[in-house]
Structure formats: structure tokens, C-alpha cells
Amino acid sequence: MAKNNITVQDVKDAQDEWANRIIDQDSAGVAKLYAKSGDNWHRDKRLRTEKCVLAFNPTLDDNFLTTNDQALHYFEGTDEKPGFAKKGWLKVIFDPKDHPKAQRLITITGDGAVAVGRYVFEFEDAVLDSAGNQVLAIVRLAVDYTFVYKLVAGDLIIIAHHSSLPLAQKTVK
Numbered sequence: 001m002a003k004n005n006i007t008v009q010d011v012k013d014a015q016d017e018w019a020n021r022i023i024d025q026d027s028a029g030v031a032k033l034y035a036k037s038g039d040n041w042h043r044d045k046r047l048r049t050e051k052c053v054l055a056f057n058p059t060l061d062d063n064f065l066t067t068n069d070q071a072l073h074y075f076e077g078t079d080e081k082p083g084f085a086k087k088g089w090l091k092v093i094f095d096p097k098d099h100p101k102a103q104r105l106i107t108i109t110g111d112g113a114v115a116v117g118r119y120v121f122e123f124e125d126a127v128l129d130s131a132g133n134q135v136l137a138i139v140r141l142a143v144d145y146t147f148v149y150k151l152v153a154g155d156l157i158i159i160a161h162h163s164s165l166p167l168a169q170k171t172v173k
Contacts, residue, residue: 006151011106011113012094014149014156019092019119027075027085035150035159036068059143059163060084090138091122101142111151118144118166142166 014033021030035054056065058074065071077083093099094117103117125139148160 005110006108006113006149006156008106008108008113010156011108011115011149012104014158015094015104015115015119015147018158019094022075022085022089022092025085025088027072027077027083030075030085031068031072033158034068034071034161035152035157054158055148055160056158057162057164058084059165087123089121089123091120093120093122099140101140113149113156115147115149116145118142 018030018033021033034056054066054068054071056071056074058065061074065074073083075083075085077086093102094104096102096104096117099120101118102120105116107114107116119142121141121143122138123141124136126134127137127139129135143163144166146160146162147158149156150159151157
């Protein structure tokens with residue numbers, strides 16, 4: 001029997017899978033977690049009149065993305081400009097117990113879910129120490145997110161994703 005409802009643990013597992021694919025620089029794998037144009041919103045055949053369209057507002061891009069191909073390009077990038085999954089992230093933290101700046105709120109709505117919070121990305125970068133010497137350090141970037149998940153044909157897919165830097169990290173002009 002196909003699964004009709006999702007649980008909080010299903011969403012946490014989906015977030016872990018997303019994080020692992022980002023860390024593994026698996027841009028094709030992470031893009032597959034997003035809706036493809038034409039995916040059915042409803043498992044009930046009587047309700048399959050609307051098609052699922054991705055709504056993706058990424059952290060490091062000014063454009064809204066609406067297709068799986070656009071998501072793939074965002075994560076993959078080009079030879080000249082590596083995509084988000086190719087940035088060399090060391091860790092992605094969704095769970096507040098793993099980092100004080102992480103937050104996670106999950107609301108289940110039958111065969112869908114909304115996850116809102118703050119995830120933390122860790123990466124290595126050159127910084128100046130107290131003596132003015134350049135050294136490598138682990139840098140943490142906190143990012144606000146909203147992910148909307150939908151259960152489609154037994155798979156939990158992302159149908160909407162918004163990420164942005166918290167107001168405290170933005171430059172106001």
C-alpha cells in the first residue's frame with residue numbers, strides 16, 4: 001500500500017537527504033528532490049487536474065526558479081561559476097540541538113508539510129587572525145528557509161523553497 005500521509009520524521013529525513021547531497025556536491029541528486037513540471041499534486045486521480053510547479057527562491061540567486069532544470073543549473077553551476085552544491089560545504093545543520101543558531105518548525109498537513117527555520121552551512125575560508133595573518137577557519141553561515149513538501153507517488157518532493165540571509169546579515173542601504 002502506498003503511503004498517504006507523512007510524519008515529522010519523514011520531513012527530517014528529507015532534510016537530512018538534502019543536506020547530505022549538498023555536502024556530497026551531488027547537484028543532480030539534490031535537484032531530483034524538487035518538483036518537476038507536470039508532477040501531479042494529488043494522489044487521488046479525481047484531483048489530478050492541477051500540475052505541480054516548482055516555486056524556488058534560492059539564497060544565492062536573484063531569480064525565482066520554476067523548473068527542475070533551473071534547480072539543477074542553480075546547484076550545478078558552470079565551469080566559470082560553481083553552483084550552490086559545488087561550493088564545498090562541509091556541513092548543513094537543520095537541527096537546533098546541533099547548533100544554537102539552527103531552528104526548525106515543521107507543520108504536517110496530511111500529504112504535505114511546511115518546514116520553516118534557520119539552517120547553518122559550514123565551510124572553510126581564509127580569515128585574518130588576531131595578528132593579521134591569513135589562516136583557514138571554519139565559517140558558519142546561518143540562512144532562513146521555508147520548504148514546502150508534497151507526497152507525490154510515494155515520494156516526498158519539495159514544491160516550494162525560499163532561502164534568504166537573516167536581516168542581521170544583510171546590508172541595508
